[in-house]
Amino acid sequence: xxxxxxxxxxxxxxxAYAALAGADFGGGIWDLLAGSTTRxxxxxxxxxxxxxxxxxxxxxxxxxxxxxxxxxxxxxxxxIFTTLFVxxxxxxxxxxxxxxxxxxxxxxxxxxxxxxxxxxxxxxSLLTPFFxxxxxxAIVTGRVRGAAGDPVSSWVNPSSLLTGALFVATSAYLAxxxxxxxxxxxxxxxxxxxxxxxxLAAAVLxxxxxxxxxxxxxxxAARVFSILTGGRALPLVVLSxxxxxxxxxxxxxxxxxxxxxxxALAVTAVIWGWALAQYPLLLPPRLTVHDAAAPxxxxxxxxxxxxxxxxxxxxxxVLLYSLAQRGTLSEPDVR
Amino acid sequence: xxxxxxxxxxxxxxxxxxPVTVMFNGATWYETPHMILxxxxxxxxxxxxxxxxxxxxxxxxxxxRLGFLLPFTVAAIATPFQIAVGDTAARAVASQQPxxxxxxxxxxxxxxxxxxxxxxxxxxxxxxPGTGLSLPDVDSLLVGFxxxxxVIGWDSVPASLRPPFxxxxxxSFDVMVxxxxxxxxxxxxxxxxxxxxxxxxxxxxGTVFLAGGALSGIAAVxxxxxxxxxxxxxxxxxxxxxxxxxxxxxxxxxxxxGTLVVTVVIYGLLxxxxxxxxxxxxxRWRAGPGQADVPVPYEAAR
Numbered sequence: 001x002x003x004x005x006x007x008x009x010x011x012x013x014x015x016a017y018a019a020l021a022g023a024d025f026g027g028g029i030w031d032l033l034a035g036s037t038t039r040x041x042x043x044x045x046x047x048x049x050x051x052x053x054x055x056x057x058x059x060x061x062x063x064x065x066x067x068x069x070x071x072x073x074x075x076x077x078x079x080i081f082t083t084l085f086v087x088x089x090x091x092x093x094x095x096x097x098x099x100x101x102x103x104x105x106x107x108x109x110x111x112x113x114x115x116x117x118x119x120x121x122x123x124x125s126l127l128t129p130f131f132x133x134x135x136x137x138a139i140v141t142g143r144v145r146g147a148a149g150d151p152v153s154s155w156v157n158p159s160s161l162l163t164g165a166l167f168v169a170t171s172a173y174l175a176x177x178x179x180x181x182x183x184x185x186x187x188x189x190x191x192x193x194x195x196x197x198x199x200l201a202a203a204v205l206x207x208x209x210x211x212x213x214x215x216x217x218x219x220x221a222a223r224v225f226s227i228l229t230g231g232r233a234l235p236l237v238v239l240s241x242x243x244x245x246x247x248x249x250x251x252x253x254x255x256x257x258x259x260x261x262x263x264a265l266a267v268t269a270v271i272w273g274w275a276l277a278q279y280p281l282l283l284p285p286r287l288t289v290h291d292a293a294a295p296x297x298x299x300x301x302x303x304x305x306x307x308x309x310x311x312x313x314x315x316x317x318v319l320l321y322s323l324a325q326r327g328t329l330s331e332p333d334v335r
Numbered sequence: 336x337x338x339x340x341x342x343x344x345x346x347x348x349x350x351x352x353x354p355v356t357v358m359f360n361g362a363t364w365y366e367t368p369h370m371i372l373x374x375x376x377x378x379x380x381x382x383x384x385x386x387x388x389x390x391x392x393x394x395x396x397x398x399x400r401l402g403f404l405l406p407f408t409v410a411a412i413a414t415p416f417q418i419a420v421g422d423t424a425a426r427a428v429a430s431q432q433p434x435x436x437x438x439x440x441x442x443x444x445x446x447x448x449x450x451x452x453x454x455x456x457x458x459x460x461x462x463x464p465g466t467g468l469s470l471p472d473v474d475s476l477l478v479g480f481x482x483x484x485x486v487i488g489w490d491s492v493p494a495s496l497r498p499p500f501x502x503x504x505x506x507s508f509d510v511m512v513x514x515x516x517x518x519x520x521x522x523x524x525x526x527x528x529x530x531x532x533x534x535x536x537x538x539x540x541g542t543v544f545l546a547g548g549a550l551s552g553i554a555a556v557x558x559x560x561x562x563x564x565x566x567x568x569x570x571x572x573x574x575x576x577x578x579x580x581x582x583x584x585x586x587x588x589x590x591x592x593g594t595l596v597v598t599v600v601i602y603g604l605l606x607x608x609x610x611x612x613x614x615x616x617x618x619r620w621r622a623g624p625g626q627a628d629v630p631v632p633y634e635a636a637r
Contacts, residue, residue, distance in 0.1 A: 082588040089594050093601060100605050107612045109619070151589060294352065295342075301354035 002300060003293030006072040007282065009306055010065060011275040017061035018271060019174065019264045022167075024055045026175025028098060028125020029168065030198060037115065044118075046191050047175075048106075050182045053324040055102065059095070060313060064306075072302055073292040076282050083149025084138055087131035094128035097121075129171045130164040131155075137163030140274070141220040142284035159213065159220040166209040170267060173202035177247060177263040184256040185325070196251045203248045210270075221284065227277035236273030240266045337566065338362035338431050339575050361431060365424040366566075372417040373559045376518065379410025381552035390535070391545045400535065407548055410555065411522030418515055422477070429478050432576055433487035434497055435569035438504040440474050444488040449474040454509060457502045498571040507561040507568075514558035521547050 027047040034040030034047075070077040081088060101121030105114055137160030138144055144154060154160070176199035183191035217225045227233045247262035282289045293299060341356030342349050386402035429436040437443070441452045441462060451474040455467020462469070472482035479485075489497045498504060524544055528536040536544040570576055574584040585591075 082586055085586075085588050085590060085594065089597075093597070096601070096605070100608065104608060104612055107615060109615060295350060297352035297354050301352075 002296055002303070003072070003289050006068060006293070006299050006302055007275075007279075007289045009303070010068045010072070011272060013061050013065045013068065015268050015271050017058070017065060018170075019267050020054070021058040021061060022129065022171040022267070023174040023178050024051050024058055025098075025125045025129045026171035026173070026202075027051045027179065028102075028122045029172045030175055030179070030195075031118065032122035032126060037111065042188075042191060043179075043194060046179060046183055046186070046188070046195075049186075050179055051102070054320065056099070057317065057320060062095075064309065068302060068306075071298055072294055073282060073289075074294055076287060076292040079144050079146050079149065079283060079287075080135070080139065083144045083151065083154050084135045086151055087134045087138075087155045091128045091131040091135070094124035094131065098124035098128060126168060129167040133164035133167030134160040136167070137161070139283060140217070140224055140278065144283050145286070157220075159216045162209060162213045162216055166206065166213055169202055169206035169209050173199060173206050174263055174267060176202055177251065177259050180251065181256045181260050192256065193254075196254070199251050200248055203244060207244065223281075223284070224274070224277045228273060231277065233273040233277040236269045236276065240269035240273065243269060336573075336575050337366070337428075337570060339578050344578070362427070365420060365427050369417070369420050369424055369562075372413045372420060373555075373562065375413040376410045376417060377552070377555040377559055379406040379408075379413065379551075380518075380555035382406035383410065384549055384552035387545050387548035387551075391542065391549060403548060404535070407525070407551065410518065410551065411525060414515060414518045414522050418519060421512070421515065426478060429486065432570065434489050434492055435504075435566075437487060437489040437491075438498045438501045438569055439508045439565060440486070441501065441505055442474065442486050442488040444490050445485065446488065447475060447483045447485050448472045449478075449484075449486040451477065452505065455502075455505065457505065496572060498569050500568065504565055504569045507564040511558045511561040511565065514554045514561075517547070517554070518551065518558075521551065 027050060031040075031044050031047050034043045069080075097120050101117045101119070101124065104117040105121060108114055108117060134155040138149075138155045138157075140163070141157070141159045143149060143157070143160070176195045180192050180195035180199055183189075183195055214225065214228070217228075228237055243262045244266035247259045247266065250257075250259050250262070278284060280288045280290065282292045338361035340360045341353040341358075343351045383403050383406040386399045387407075389399040390403060425436070425439070428439070440449070441455065441457060442449055443460065448471070450472065451470040452462060453468045453470065455462040455469075457463075475482050475484040475486055489501075521544065524536050528534060535541070572580050572582070574581045
């Protein structure tokens with residue numbers, strides 16, 4: 001029961017990371033695609049304003065997830081990190097360089113260096129979700145088996161690469177939806193339409209990639225596939241598709257209310273569905289949550305710590321987001 | 336890792352864990368205060384540094400005096416407590432990790448009446464003559480308050496279980512203790528002048544005092560890092576003392592060297608960039624408040 005609870009918390013934390021930090025990565029992707037310095041100035045400014053107050057704190061979820069994984073399921077952690085050290089190292093470097101590029105961009109003075117550090121930020125925003133996605137793809141398709149997993153073929157295969165692409169498209173979709181709402185709130189209808197178009201394009205792309213990934217999973221991860229498409233996880237998949245389509249329809253009708261919630265719901269439902277489909281396996285094809293769990297004492301300690309985190313970090317996040325949404329956090333001289 | 340406890344090992348696997356005992360183990364009660372006090376000394380010294388430089392340059396106004404006095408006093412107050420905690424910690428290490436202690440203090444053979452070495456380079460089984468000062472019986476005195484106290488030497492374990500580079504461990508320890516002692520002297524110096532004259536130390540040696548104050552930040556960082564070297568290198572070859580060797584703990588994955596090189600290179604570049612940015616910010620602030628704001632992404636600099 002303790003191991004299951006820890007695993008459930010791990011999934012919840014992963015959802016929070018995907019829905020919040022995923023959107024930050026997506027912001028970087030749209031920064032990358034915003035075009036020349038003059039044409040891309042307005043959207044880049046919007047992205048900058050939306051990400052600045054939250055991007056550092058959103059990484060709290062990744063840190064909690066890593067700590068839960070290595071203290072709660074040390075054997076699985078060792079297997080994942082020794083097999084997948086290539087994509088995970090690239091993702092970690094991407095996270096580091098992304099933060100550095102973003103922070104340095106607002107400090108360097110010349111256009112040349114601004115463009116350079118901006119490019120570092122934008123490129124790492126693309127690389128990080130892609131490589132995290134390939135790692136998840138490798139786990140789902142059962143390529144992480146103890147420390148003997150192959151460091152290359154474990155993640156260089158169709159299902160892993162597709163999952164990586166799906167992560168990128170989903171991040172871009174989430175970001176565009178959030179940014180459209182932010183633009184609306186900031187009274188910039190031109191930018192709202194700009195991000196709405198991109199949200200729709202990303203939604204179509206993410207939908208296509210999801211369909212192709214599912215088709216590949218049919219053979220690569222037959223058990224997960226059958227539960228996702230016909231078993232206990234089916235309602236969640238349906239919910240995810242409905243929420244995603246509803247958000248896209250609302251956006252197409254130029255409505256921004258509720259779209260953010262719906263987009264986040266689509267991501268939440270699909271992650272929860274994946275977890276449900278894979279349960280009780282932590283690392284397919286064999287290692288279960290129960291077998292991978294650390295001794296009970298460690299699990300109890302983790303749950304206590306998670307409780308403390310909820311009490312301490314929860315209110316801070318509520319305050320941060322409400323301040324960010326009211327625009328209280330942007331510097332007066334920038335606006 | 337220095338005093339692992341609170342778990343049961345059977346057949347190479349940990350079968351039960353008591354998190355409270357793990358966290359509050361035999362080394363917690365001295366290591367935690369030692370590091371917290373070190374943090375106050377580092378923060379105090381670093382915050383005092385720029386104002387000491389300002390005072391040295393002759394800007395002896397309230398701003399620089401206050402900016403120096405507040406953080407430096409914090410560091411100075413922490414120092415005597417730190418020395419007391421560190422002294423106690425060394426005795427605890429002597430009993431919990433005697434081989435680490437032997438490397439810190441150059442104790443090759445378990446014996447009584449062990450001398451305390453100040454400085455000294457260890458080479459081929461002895462200290463190179465003329466490189467260090469030996470105080471007879473003092474190490475035994477420090478460990479057990481008697482010159483006859485038996486101190487365990489590194490001959491108590493086979494060579495494969497001794498830490499490498501005793502010279503590095505011993506000199507790091509000396510650097511840490513030496514800097515701590517200087518910080519204590521500087522704190523006393525300030526205390527005496529403040530008590531007698533309500534002023535910063537002046538007179539002919541006033542400049543020496545301020546120069547020390549200006550160096551206190553870097554010195555505190557060096558002392559802290561030297562202390563970490565003592566405890567971490569001194570625990571080799573163990574990662575978890577007495578339980579897990581570093582060779583057993585190391586990853587079996589390939590690509591360790593490549594990952595390490597990439598990490599070092601990238602963090603090196605980030606370090607350079609960070610100092611570059613700080614330099615740019617300093618130049619901008621010097622130029623005046625109007626220059627402080629930067630145009631949002633990608634507008635040519637004015």
